[in-house]
Amino acid sequence: MFSTLFGERQPYQGFNFFGRLKALGVHLIFSLIVFAIFMWVMLVYWFPAPHFQINGGWQGMRIMIAVDLVIGPLLTFFLYNNRKSKKELRFDLGIIIVTQAALIIYGVTTVYNQRPVAQVLSHRGYIATPRTEDLVYKPGIDPIKTISNLNAYKTYPPMLYSAFEDYFNQEANMNDFDKLFDTNQTERLVGDLNPEKIVSRYRPMNSPEALADLPKTAERAMNRIAIEPDMVKLIDAYKAEHGDNFYFFKLFAQYGEAIIITDKKGIPVDYFGIKAID
Known part of the structure; x- marks a missing residue:
């Protein structure tokens, strides 16, 4: 040739x-x-x-x-x-x-x-952040290094907590949170300033702030999961086999979602209910 x-x-x-x-x-x-x-x-x-x-x-x-x-x-x-x-x-x-x-x-x-750089616990559950370009951080900050330093449980990708309560309280009472997402404010709140994208709001999962908010965050997550009967059945079956000493959160990702199971300290122990979108 x-x-x-x-x-x-x-x-x-x-x-x-x-x-x-x-x-x-x-x-x-x-x-x-x-x-x-x-x-x-x-x-x-x-x-x-x-x-x-x-x-x-x-x-x-x-x-x-x-x-x-x-x-x-x-x-x-x-x-x-x-x-x-x-x-x-x-x-x-x-x-x-x-x-x-x-x-x-x-x-x-x-x-x-395209790898997830973090999975951040926020108002909806765990949000997988796929790219550093999607994050909001101050100039001079290395987001990957910051995330790594906050990875208390040494998980891959790092599991972090986003301090979101005060963020949304500036806009509306948390009791009206679901109603808020039916208004025109949605575009502003879930756009580039979504709390799980703001690096300065990240906390280790074992931080006092995260552990204090974990029960009510889990309750809020379960309220969202409750509208999906198939997921509720999976959770009930898991509790029947392993006990009730766990939290259940939705994990939202680029191509689907799943249920992440953690212990009461937020340490991941299992997952199920994968719904992939090809």
């Missing part, structure tokens, strides 16, 4: 199907190793369950399948021919390696930038 770059064109050497197939197989083995490492990082650090299903992990996996397991090996199959000269083979392999590396970097970067 690239022989004209190296002087006189060589005679046609045939498609060499089996030689190309062997090269594809070798490439695929290395691609599978890279993919396995990537999936381990995704499932342990970037998108632990249930975030893989509802917060972009599944979408990210498909990107990596395309760039690592499909496009790369196919490039090898069509470009590689062991009947070419060594100089031509080195050039072709260089093209394959550079292209594959660029595709993998693109895929990993895309998935990394």
Whole structure:
């Protein structure tokens, strides 16, 4: 294919199907190793369950399948021919390696930038914050470092509390909270200044403020869950099996939602009720 770059064109050497197939197989083995490492990082650090299903992990996996397991090996199959000269083979392999590396970097970067950077307990339940670009913080503040420092329970992604009570009390009595979200004030309150997006309002889950607000926040969350009979059945079944010493919160994410179960200190213990939107 690239022989004209190296002087006189060589005679046609045939498609060499089996030689190309062997090269594809070798490439695929290395691609599978890279993919396995990537999936381990995704499932342990970037998108632990249930975030893989509802917060972009599944979408990210498909990107990596395309760039690592499909496009790369196919490039090898069509470009590689062991009947070419060594100089031509080195050039072709260089093209394959550079292209594959660029595709993998693109895929990993895309998935990394979509990972949830925090799951913040606010007025609706836990809100998964997918990108630092969505956060509101003062100039000079490193939001990722701030979030990491506040991650008292060392969860992935970090579980934080948003001090939202006084925020909404400035606008309306919390008893009228649900009514508030039926008014035109919604646009202002749930836009870029939504409390779970304001880094300065983040608190560790074991802070006195968070622990004091946890019972009423959980009660408010259950009032919202109560309108979903299927979720109520799951919660009742969980309580029947494990007892009633837990809180249940909705986790809202980019591609779905789930129920997060915590103990009375807000430490996560389980999840269920995944509703994914592909």
